[in-house]
Each structure stands twice: as structure tokens, then as C-alpha cells.
Amino acid sequence: MPQLPEPLERLIQELSRLPGIGPKTAQRLAFHLLRADRQRAESLALAIGDVKARIGYCERCYNIAEGSLCAICISTRRDASLLCVVESALDLLAVERTSEFNGLYFVLHGVISPIDGIGPDQLHMPQLFDRVRSEGVVEVIVATDADIEGEATAVYLQRALIPLGVTVTRPAHGLPVGGDLEYADELTLARAMAGRRSF
Amino acid sequence: MLLRRLQLRNHRNYAHLDLTPGPGVNLFIGDNGQGKTNLLEAVAMLALSASPRTRRDNEVVGPVAAATRIEAEVESGGIVIELAIALTVEGDRARRVIEVDGVRRRAFDLPGHFRVTLFWPDDLGLIKGGPELRRRFLNQMLVQVEPGYARALAGLKRVLEQRNSQLKRMAAGDGGGDVLEAWNEELIRIGGEVSIARARAVQELEPVAARCHSEIASGERLEIEYLGPPANVAEAVHNSLAEDLRRGSTSIGPHHDDLRVLLDGREARAYGSQGQQRTAVVSLKLAEAALVAQRTGERPVLLLDDVLSELDGERRSALLRQVAGAGQVIITSVEAGPFPPELISSARVWTVSGGEISTCG
Ligand SMILES: Nc1ncnc2c1ncn2[C@@H]1O[C@H](COP(=O)(O)OP(=O)(O)O)[C@@H](O)[C@H]1O
Ligand SMILES: [Mg+2]
Ligand SMILES: [Zn+2]
Secondary structure, eight states: OOOOOHHHHHHHHHHHTSTTOOHHHHHHHHHHHHHSOHHHHHHHHHHHHHHHHHOEEOTTTOOEESSSSOHHHHOSSSEEEEEEEESSHHHHHHHHHTTOOOEEEEEOSSOOBGGGTBOTTTTTHHHHHHHHHHTTOOEEEEOOOSSHHHHHHHHHHHHHHGGGTOEEEEOOBTBOTTOOGGGSOHHHHHHHHHTOEEO | OEEEEEEEEEETTEEEEEEOOOSSEEEEEOOTTSSHHHHHHHHHHHHHSSOSSOSOGGGGBOSSSSEEEEEEEEEETTEEEEEEEEEEEETTEEEEEEEETTEEEOGGGSTTSSOEEEEOGGGGGTTTSOHHHHHHHHHHHHHHHSTTHHHHHHHHHHHHHHHHHHHHHHHTTOOOHHHHHHHHHHHHHHHHHHHHHHHHHHHHHHHHHHHHHHHHTTTOOEEEEEEOSOSSHHHHHHHTHHHHHHHTSOOSSGGGOEEEEEETTEEHHHHOOHHHHHHHHHHHHHHHHHHHHHHHSSOOEEEEESOGGGOOHHHHHHHHHHHHSSSOEEEEESOSTTSOHHHHHHSEEEEEETTEEEEOO
16 A cells, blocks of 8 residues: 555544554544544544543543532532442443432442453442441442443442442342443433342 | 255355255265365354364455455344354464344354254264364354353363363462362353253253164164263362362363263263164154254254265165155255155255266256
């Protein structure tokens, strides 16, 4: 293949690092941006810069946040005795959309996976246990995915949390088996949250 | 169960194949190395989602392109379904995309749509060979008839990878006994799903296999025993910790299962003659087909790859009786010799040569 100009080559490289984007798609996107008018392209670059500069993680629950705390942790209308543990900020959004849950969250940003070197520390679990001990939490809902690692993570949390004197529950069955929370439809997820069961 | 149409693109030595088998006996005749086994492999992949011949998907991709497509129209219970497996080579592996009626599905959701019983020369070692052959025998049958079994098997594999990785971390002094406990529970849960299904299947197989074996071997008594994980798995997993840490692998679980086949009370593997062992293999295979039919109300497509020439006397007759029954059968052979004339006259006969198939007569 003939050599492309260096900046274009670099853009293709960067794009192909994004999840779900292969080399072909990266090329198509790069050429699309090349053709797009300058203002559009710059506004994309700016948006990426702003996200990195202005958005970080909530100190308390690791949800995405514009300041040191996220909108949910700041709110005074949430029930602090209920804590829902999710794998990702996207899963948190999925639970929020059901309007079934009025407690607080803890976002793990992953699951226990020895193969990938991810254990309780990488998932901030010590902070989670501190919160449970010190913030009057009564029930922890473990809403990790129903795949192998999600289940193992739920088992780990259940074993670690019960000695702290809280009730530990799991959203009821009805979630697609082996499925992603993020992709569960709203009604299914709402039912699963409402019908959660103890381990 | 019926394979109505099979299309291959760049599967092994088939650059392009469009085949419409008949509803009864289909006989594929061809010299060695012409593509007979490759054909049955493709059909079996539609039932099992992976090749029964290799663990490496990319091995089946032919020389024409970096991709393979296996497509079929199958009929089950009067309903026609379209199945497709597409493989694309990526480095030293292949990406697999599976479609059922044009909708993308996960690999473990394919089995059960189309069911086969495959009997090929490899199976002749079922009694004599290692335990992995006998686990594969159970797995190939169970993924097709037991809902959730294929998923549980995939899950078990994943649990073992994760647990073994955790064992190695612990052995290296990284701590994490509490994490291991979580993987122990997963092993026990998902391992339990697998072994319950296997134990039940063996109970169902035994009387059918015994009847068949007794008919061929004039009254010899066949028994099958499922050798699964110990009754108290939790305790066994717990007690094996020191050894598991030392070896960096998991010593308790259905990945070590085996079947023990007894003939007149003696272990066939150690004491059976080659003839007795082959009779037991034929009996197990016929029992497999019967179990699938019993569970699903529909006979699986029988795939017999070059085995009739390996069998003689009553063993061959027993298999041929089954072939003559209602249902679709796909048989390959180097020559038409082993087949009775009445079978050939009612069969559709094809010739296989250099990755091309043509009708014969
Ligand atoms: N990935 C592949 N691409 C092309 N040809 C292949 C591939 N894998 C195997 N073959 C060819 O297929 C032939 C073997 O076919 P097979 O079905 O096993 O023969 P048989 O008719 O004896 O059963 C060999 O000629 C081998 O070279
Ligand atoms: Mg062959
Ligand atoms: Zn927060």
C-alpha cells in the first residue's frame, strides 16, 4: 500500500485503538474527518479534550463526575442505606433509567479476573468495605453481570460483606443468563431490581 | 432432523460446494484425501459449533481466501432453519460468527438447532484411548440435547483458566486465598451443572447400549459407570488446595471425568479384546443416537465416516440395521464394497474427488 501522509497515518492509528474499531473502519473514519469541514473536526477534538480535562471519577463511588463528587452522591434525596454495586458507569446508567432504585452506587470498573491481574484492590473494594462499615449501609445489591467473572465477583463480595452485618442481595433472575446488564431492556432490569433476592 | 442443503465456501479443500442431500441414505464414495471427512466435519460443525476434528478453527480455512463460510438449511419438526458459521482468519486464530435464521448468536447457542450423531474412525479408540475421548463423546451428545450444557461447558473452561491463574498467583506469594474461595464456589456450581447432566445421560445410555451389545455379542453384559467428581465436591476442592497450589492447576472437577465400561463385570479397557472393544463402541454410538432421538423426539442425522469398512460381521450388521431405519444418513467410504446391494439401490450415491462432489448414476 502506498504510504499515506504522516498525520493521516497517525489519525488512523489512534482511531484503530478504540474498542470495536478495526483497521478498515479506522481508515473510513479518518477519511471522513479529512473531508469534513474544519469546524466539525475541531469541535470533535475539543470535545475529547474537554472530557479528559473536566470529567473524572467520583471520590466516593467512582461514577463519572464533573467535580470531586458525582451528581448522585451530591443529591440529598438518595437513600444512603442502600448501595448498588455495578461493573461500569454504563451499568449505573442502565439501573438509573429503570427509576426502581433510589440508593447510592459503587462502580467497580471491572470484575475479578486473575488472568488479567484484576483483584479486589484494583476494583477499589477496600474503599467499598470502608463505606459499608462507616456509612450506615443496610443492604448491598450486587448487580454485576451474570457471566462467569460477574458471578465470581458477586460471590466474592457476598463472602466479604456478610461479616460486616449488611444484607447482600442480587438482582432477581430474569436477566438474560450470561448476559450484560448494560444490554438488558429497561423493564426486565426494573423487575430484576424490584425482585432482588438474598444470596 | 434433516439436512436439506449445504453450502461451503473455502472449507478445507472445498472451494465451493452446493449440496442437496436426499432425506434417506446418502453414500459418498471417494479415494483417500479427496474430502470425505472434510464434508462430514462441516456438517458436524453446524451441530456442535466447533470442529470435532481440531481445536484450532483457522485450520479449516482453505487456500482461496482468509475466510470460510458454512451454510445450511435444516429441517427440524417440520420447521426450516438457516444456519451459518463464518470464520475469518485473524493472526493464528479465527474469528467465528454464528447466525441462526440470519440473527447473530453466541457459539454456545448454536447446538440444539441441528443434531447429528457422528461416528468416525477416531471413535474406534473410545474404549482404549484416553479419558478425553470419552468426555468428548458425552459432550458432543449433551450439547445437542441438554439446554444450557454448551454454556456450562464454556463456563467451566473459563472458571478453570481463572482458578488456575489465581493458584499461580498465590503460589508466587501474591496472597488472594479469599479470591480463590470465590472461584472454588464457581467451580462447584458450574461443575455441578456439567456432572449432573453427564450422570443422567449415562443412566439413560446404559440400558440401550447394553441391549445392543448383548445382541451383537451373544449375551455379553455391558455396563457403563460414570466416574465423576467426588460426592462431597466442596470438601474435595478444599482438601486439594496444597496439591493444586503446587501444580498450578485444578485437580477436582468434571474436566477429569471418565466413563468405565465393563463387559461381563470386567473392565473393557484393560481386558477386552479389540473385537469386544469395537462392539462396545458401536453399542455406545447407537445408544447415543437413541438417546438424542428419545430426548428430542426426532432422530439425529447419522454421520458415518469410513467406519463400516473398519467393522465386520455382527458389528457391521448392527450398524446397517440402524442405517436402514427411517431418517437421514450420510455415509462415506473408499469403496461401495461393504454395502449390501439393497442399501445401494435405495441410497443416493455421490462421488467425492478433489473437493468436488458429483452425483453418480
Ligand atoms: N485448510 C485446508 N485447506 C485446503 N485443503 C485442506 C485443508 N485441510 C485439509 N485439506 C486437504 O483435504 C484433504 C483431506 O481431506 P479428507 O476429507 O480428510 O479426506 P478423505 O476423503 O480421505 O476423508 C487433503 O488433501 C488435505 O490436503
Ligand atoms: Mg477421511
Ligand atoms: Zn458518586
